Amino acid sequence: xxxxxxxxxxxxxxxxxxxxxxxxxxxxxxxxxxxxxxxxxxxxxxxxxxxxxxxxxxxxxxxxxxxxxxxxxxxxxxxxxxxxxxxxxxxxxxxxxxxxxxxxxxxxxxxxxxxxxxxxxxxxxxxxxxxxxxxxxxxxxxxxxxxxxxxxxxxxxxxxxxxxxxxxxxxxxxxxxxxxxxxxxxxxxxxxxxxxxxxxxxxxxxxxxxxxxxxxxxxxxxxxxxxxxxxxxxxxxxxxxxxxxxxxxxxxxxxxxxxxxx
Numbered sequence: 446x447x448x449x450x451x452x453x454x455x456x457x458x459x460x461x462x463x464x465x466x467x468x469x470x471x472x473x474x475x476x477x478x479x480x481x482x483x484x485x486x487x488x489x490x491x492x493x494x495x496x497x498x499x500x501x502x503x504x505x506x507x508x509x510x511x512x513x514x515x516x517x518x519x520x521x522x523x524x525x526x527x528x529x530x531x532x533x534x535x536x537x538x539x540x541x542x543x544x545x546x547x548x549x550x551x552x553x554x555x556x557x558x559x560x561x562x563x564x565x566x567x568x569x570x571x572x573x574x575x576x577x578x579x580x581x582x583x584x585x586x587x588x589x590x591x592x593x594x595x596x597x598x599x600x601x602x603x604x605x606x607x608x609x610x611x612x613x614x615x616x617x618x619x620x621x622x623x624x625x626x627x628x629x630x631x632x633x634x635x636x637x638x639x640x641x642x643x644x645x646x647x648x649x650x651x652x653x654x655x656x657x658x659x660x661x662x663x664x665x666x667x668x669x670x671x672x673x674x675x676x677x678x679x680x681x682x683x684x685x686x687x688x689x690x691x692x693x694x695x696x697x698x699x700x701x702x703x704x705x706x707x
Contacts, residue, residue, distance in 0.1 A: 490534050
């Protein structure tokens with residue numbers, strides 16, 4: 446794990462004007478986010494807002510019979526806690542860590558105060574909320590009308606965008622849970638993509654060999670989500686950009702938690 450962490454690795458934090466970012470910076474706490482960790486439960490109020498940098502969070506809706514599926518994902522492009530900005534304070538979804546990594550958290554009250562104080566923060570967070578709603582709506586449409594193979598392509602592409610990698614450590618069982626389908630369906634879909642030379646599928650690992658080919662096999666849902674995020678939010682920052690020397694502000698939590706699950 447790279448020891449260098451920077452809040453600007455989250456695209457929303459990177460898009461904040463300098464004055465607003467400077468006010469929030471002392472309150473941002475770097476935290477490890479472990480695979481499978483539950484950050485919020487259905488109907489519960491969030492006390493912290495999370496800005497992932499290298500982790501991916503999954504918003505799930507769970508039925509009374511125990512079945513669940515992902516309704517949206519949140520990576521370094523976004524934030525967990527939009528219910529705070531919308532005034533609802535709670536949501537019926539459950540949030541867990543899909544891919545272990547790091548992120549920054551801030552007290553919900555602190556961010557809400559800045560949201561009310563700054564029009565720049567308010568507009569940025571509301572535009573992100575609209576993009577997230579588009580992702581949720583498109584996921585629902587995709588799950589209803591498109592094949593498991595197309596859903597898998599969409600999910601892999603969105604995951605790669607958030608991790609900037611072509612190799613994903615992900616079991617087919619976990620992917621099936623995210624998509625709300627049977628594991629056998631994911632196995633069959635992954636096999637077809639491997640036969641086409643688009644991915645290499647090994648136990649617990651998926652390597653994307655042909656991204657363009659994967660996009661061509663995906664339904665329009667991936668492009669719709671990507672275009673809406675691009676339309677509403679600033680261009681993603683350069684990974685090499687270093688606008689501030691921020692390491693002195695980092696605050697690793699005192700809790701000791703193994704990262705071996707990542």
